[in-house]
Amino acid sequence: MFKKLSPWIxxxxxxxxxxxxxFIPIILSFIISFFExxxxxxxxxxxxxxxxxxxxxxEFWISMLNTxxxxxxxxxxxxxxxxxxxxxxxxxxxxxxxxxxxxxxPFVTSLVALSIVWKIIFxxxxxxxxxxxxxxxIIPLRWLNESKGIFTLLFENFGIxxxxxxxxxSLALFAIIIVTVWRSIGYNTIIYLxxxxxxxxxxxEAAEIDGANKIKQFFKLTLPLISPTTFYVLMMTTITTxxxxxxxxxxxxxxxxxxAGTTKVIVYYIFENGFGEAQNLSYASAIALVLFIIILGLxxxxxxxxxxxxx
Amino acid sequence: xxxIKMKGKIMSGNKKTFLKNSFSYIILTIFGIFMIAxxxxxxxxxxxxxxxxxxxxxxxxxxxxxxxxxxxxxxWRVSKVMIKGDSTVVNLIDDxxxxxxxxxxxxxxxxxxxxxxxLHFLNFKRVFEKVPFARYLFNTLLVAFTTLFGVLITSALxxxxxxxxxxxxxxxxxxxxxxxxxxxQPIYLVPSYVLLNYFGWINTYQALIIPWIANxxxxxxxxxxxxxxxxxxxDAAAIDGxxxxxxxxxxxxxxxxxxxxxxxxxxxISSWNSFMWPLIMTNDPELRVLQVGLSYFSQESSSQTTLxxxxxxxxxxxxxxxxxxAQKSIMASYTxxxxxx
Numbered sequence: 001m002f003k004k005l006s007p008w009i010x011x012x013x014x015x016x017x018x019x020x021x022x023f024i025p026i027i028l029s030f031i032i033s034f035f036e037x038x039x040x041x042x043x044x045x046x047x048x049x050x051x052x053x054x055x056x057x058x059e060f061w062i063s064m065l066n067t068x069x070x071x072x073x074x075x076x077x078x079x080x081x082x083x084x085x086x087x088x089x090x091x092x093x094x095x096x097x098x099x100x101x102x103x104x105x106p107f108v109t110s111l112v113a114l115s116i117v118w119k120i121i122f123x124x125x126x127x128x129x130x131x132x133x134x135x136x137x138i139i140p141l142r143w144l145n146e147s148k149g150i151f152t153l154l155f156e157n158f159g160i161x162x163x164x165x166x167x168x169x170s171l172a173l174f175a176i177i178i179v180t181v182w183r184s185i186g187y188n189t190i191i192y193l194x195x196x197x198x199x200x201x202x203x204x205e206a207a208e209i210d211g212a213n214k215i216k217q218f219f220k221l222t223l224p225l226i227s228p229t230t231f232y233v234l235m236m237t238t239i240t241t242x243x244x245x246x247x248x249x250x251x252x253x254x255x256x257x258x259x260a261g262t263t264k265v266i267v268y269y270i271f272e273n274g275f276g277e278a279q280n281l282s283y284a285s286a287i288a289l290v291l292f293i294i295i296l297g298l299x300x301x302x303x304x305x306x307x308x309x310x311x
Numbered sequence: 312x313x314x315i316k317m318k319g320k321i322m323s324g325n326k327k328t329f330l331k332n333s334f335s336y337i338i339l340t341i342f343g344i345f346m347i348a349x350x351x352x353x354x355x356x357x358x359x360x361x362x363x364x365x366x367x368x369x370x371x372x373x374x375x376x377x378x379x380x381x382x383x384x385x386x387w388r389v390s391k392v393m394i395k396g397d398s399t400v401v402n403l404i405d406d407x408x409x410x411x412x413x414x415x416x417x418x419x420x421x422x423x424x425x426x427x428x429x430l431h432f433l434n435f436k437r438v439f440e441k442v443p444f445a446r447y448l449f450n451t452l453l454v455a456f457t458t459l460f461g462v463l464i465t466s467a468l469x470x471x472x473x474x475x476x477x478x479x480x481x482x483x484x485x486x487x488x489x490x491x492x493x494x495x496q497p498i499y500l501v502p503s504y505v506l507l508n509y510f511g512w513i514n515t516y517q518a519l520i521i522p523w524i525a526n527x528x529x530x531x532x533x534x535x536x537x538x539x540x541x542x543x544x545x546d547a548a549a550i551d552g553x554x555x556x557x558x559x560x561x562x563x564x565x566x567x568x569x570x571x572x573x574x575x576x577x578x579x580i581s582s583w584n585s586f587m588w589p590l591i592m593t594n595d596p597e598l599r600v601l602q603v604g605l606s607y608f609s610q611e612s613s614s615q616t617t618l619x620x621x622x623x624x625x626x627x628x629x630x631x632x633x634x635x636x637a638q639k640s641i642m643a644s645y646t647x648x649x650x651x652x
Contacts, residue, residue, distance in 0.1 A: 006555065010472035011484065013465040017525035022491040025502035032502060085342065088335040095336075101638055102343045105350070108634045108641070110584045112602040113623035116609045117353045120616050128352050131369035182346070190642055243495050246586050250606060267497045274501050275591050285501045292498045299493050 029285045029292075037282040050286035060287065062261060063269040067242060069169035070177060070265060074241045077181045078188055079233055085185065086192030087222065100193070104186035111183070115250035118179045119144065122251070129175075144252055146171035147259035170262035176247050184240070188233050195229030196222070228306075235302035239295055243267055266291055350627070357620035358430040362388065362408045364616050376426040380417055387411070389422060406433075434621040438608075441618065444625070446597070447604035454519045454589075454600060455582035461524025462578050463571065469525075470533035471559045475545065492527040496587065504591055518592040519600070523582070529574045532644060536570040537563060573640040576633060580641075583630055601626050 033050050036043030054060050089099055106114065121128045122143035130140040146153070149167020156162075169177065199222065207217050223230075245267040248257065257264030257272065264272075266287065274284025351371060356364065359373040368374065378389045380403065387403040392414060394400075399419045403412040438444060472478070473485060503522065504513070512518040540563055548558045564571070586602040593599065599607065605626055609619055634641060 007472045007476040007478035007481070010468040010476070014469035014488075014525040014527075014530060015484070017465065017522065018488060018491055018527065021503065021506075021522035021525075022494060022499065023487075025499035025506060026494060028502035028505060029498065032505060037505070085339070088339050091335045092332055092339070097639070099339050099343055100642070101635075102347050104638070104642060105631060105634070106346065108580055108584075109627045109630060110586075110602055110605075112584075112586050112605050113626040114349070116605065116619050116623050117349050119609070119613075120356065120619065121349060121352065123616070126364050126367055126369065126616060128348075128369050182349075185346070239495070243497050245497065250609060270497060270500070271587075271591075274504070281501050281505060288498050288501055292494070295495055295498075 026292075029289060032282055033286040033289055035282060037285070038279055043282075046282070050283050053283070054286060054290065059261070059264070060269065063257075063264045063266050066169070066173060066262065066264055067244075067266045069173060070180070070244060071238055071241045073169065073174070073177045074180045074184070075234060075237045077177070078184050078237050079230060081181065081185045082188035082192050082233065083226070083230070085189045086196055087218065089189065089193055090196040100190065103189050106183045107186040111246040112250060114183065115179065115247050118175070118247075119251045122175050141171060143175050144172045145259050147262045150174050170259060172252055172258045173263045176244070176251060176263055179247050179251070180241065180244060184237060188237065191233055192226065192229055195226050199225050231305060232302070235298055235305075239298050239302075242291065242295055242298075245271065353620050353627075354624055356617060357434055357624045358432065359617055360406060360429070360431050361615065361617045362404070362406075365408075373428060373430055374426065375429050376424070379423050379425045380421055381423070386425075394419065406431075431617070434617050435625065438618050438622045438625065441612070442604060442608050442622070443596075444601075444604065444622065447599050447601045450516075450598060451583060451601040454516065455579050457516075457520050458523045458582050459575055459578045461520065462526045462529055463575065465525045466529040466533050466574065467559065467564060467571075469530045470537055471555075471563065473530065474534045474537035476555075488527045488530065500587065500591060507592060512592075514593050514595045514598060516598070519589055519598075523585075526574075526578060529578065532570060532574050532577075533567065536567050540566055569640065573637060573644055576637040576641055577644060579633065580630060 034045060034047060036046055085103060089096060092099075120126070124130060124140060124142055124145065127143070129143060133139075133141065141153075147170050149162070149164055150169060150171055152162045152164055152167035153171060203221055203225070204217060207221055212220065244265055248263050248265050248268045249271070252258035252263040253268060253272075257268055270284050270287045270291070272278070273287065274281050355371050355373055359368070360375055362377070363373070363375045368376075378391070378401075380387045380389045380401065382403075387405070389401045390404060390410075392400040392402060395416075397419055398416050399422060400414055400416050401422075402410045403415050405411050473481065507513055507518050507522075510517075512521075544562060545558055548562050553561065584602065585600070586606070589598075589600045589603050590606065593603070596607075605622055608622055612618065
């Protein structure tokens with residue numbers, strides 16, 4: 001009897017914690033979203049009311065749009081830079097681990113401290129970003145205080161007026177994009193490097209004999225062979241970018257979530273509703289569940305595809 | 312003839328490799344500078360005087376340039392108000408930018424232009440005077456190491472069972488854990504808050520520690536390692552009358568020191584960097600961890616850029632050092648885990 005039970009005694013501490021603080025909260029969050037719920041506790045049953053209000057909530061859709069902008073810029077930029085660095089890192093032997101380290105350090109350092117540093121870098125008067133632009137004779141930008149879209153700003157220079165609705169992410173959000181990409185490059189470079197090392201050297205030798213130059217080799221050989229890694233990086237970066245919070249909170253919020261609310265992303269909106277002045281835990285929970293569905297969908301796609309991909 | 316030709320080709324091939332590599336190094340260095348520049352600038356700004364920063368000195372070297380006046384006791388910074396013949400009316404300013412003696416009239420020849428490199432290490436001291444950083448550090452270390460202790464115990468036990476025991480429901484439990492690992496943090500913030508509030512744990516250390524003392528990733532990391540330990544060794548221990556529990560602590564764990572070290576660094580890094588959870592689960596200033604304290608500091612004194620940079624440097628450096636010690640294994644486990652943050 002004891003022998004049969006004994007393995008469970010070993011896993012029990014972990015199981016208790018995981019069930020109590022991972023599993024139950026997920027179930028709880030569904031329940032919370034169907035009831036009125038504030039800091040004092042449960043209120044009356046309201047059914048799908050929160051979800052109905054969500055579809056009509058303009059701010060919710062804006063935060064979805066901002067998150068979408070974030071993903072659509074961060075993911076391709078991260079993939080390009082990471083693959084770019086990994087290809088070069090794969091060529092060298094000396095100082096390889098040194099460079100790997102340099103690229104990786106932003107990823108392990110505190111996002112809070114980094115956000116503060118970048119906020120100061122993007123300071124209009126005393127920041128490094130404008131000082132850097134100044135070298136190229138570019139006029140100082142307002143960065144984190146700029147609510148105009150980057151395309152609006154870009155075409156303003158040519159006297160073309162792009163309405164804000166199609167102006168793209170605000171410059172403030174773009175600053176957040178830069179920070180997010182900068183921080184995720186190191187991690188993904190290492191992932192790509194592992195992928196590149198699994199491609200047999202003989203393929204390149206064969207390509208060389210066939211007279212393919214380096215650029216052709218990259219596009220015809222490396223890129224297709226590395227595509228499983230690219231898919232993994234694509235999905236993982238998308239999933240994590242949906243969860244961006246600290247950069248936004250520290251660089252542009254609170255109280256409003258960026259200039260004219262243009263950096264308000266979905267997790268920031270959850271935070272604002274649940275733990276800001278409103279303290280509407282029920283509504284915050286409903287938003288979180290929408291995010292959960294999105295991320296769950298992405299995760300399932302990733303797992304499904306991972307099985308189909310052959311190296 | 313043919314051989315010579317071949318030789319020539321190989322030679323030029325080597326040369327090409329070398330050239331190509333030097334190109335790689337140039338590219339990697341240029342981008343490496345961009346990657347590391349924010350850190351360098353952070354450290355350099357943390358050593359500048361606020362006055363220089365406010366003047367718009369954005370350089371990487373903490374140079375300061377100002378008019379000064381030496382009254383015999385102190386070298387003052389000076390801002391000119393007006394010039395009256397041979398004498399100048401000035402404000403005497405101290406290092407922090409406060410005007411100590413306004414409208415002081417001095418001889419113009421006594422004014423001296425100073426340009427020098429000066430490192431204001433005092434910024435770090437002033438951060439500690441301004442905000443209770445020592446307290447924040449204590450909280451962070453307390454949370455990080457208690458969590459670590461819990462993580463190691465729960466993970467070692469669970470990993471041992473997963474790796475070395477057969478029991479009903481093991482595979483189910485395994486997949487259950489994997490699926491729980493995939494749930495991102497923002498999802499369970501609200502319900503966890505409700506739950507912890509129900510327990511009366513809001514504004515307690517428990518709220519920062521207990522939910523984190525089981526780390527699924529660490530369980531898997533240890534499980535993978537435990538599986539590689541030869542069964543013969545464990546059988547031999549059993550024959551010698553070693554109980555399962557004893558086998559774990561006296562045979563398996565001593566053989567797993569490197570992987571335990573990796574898991575520990577991993578755990579400390581994530582506790583140290585954890586922000587959103589402590590931000591939400593505590594609001595008592597006494598309970599602020601470093602990240603939360605830093606965040607409040609940045610909101611309260613956003614114009615004190617040099618102090619903010621000093622505080623950031625202070626928050627980042629210990630972790631970078633820790634990371635440097637274990638970088639290879641940490642990078643490997645980060646990338647194999649497929650998890651971020």
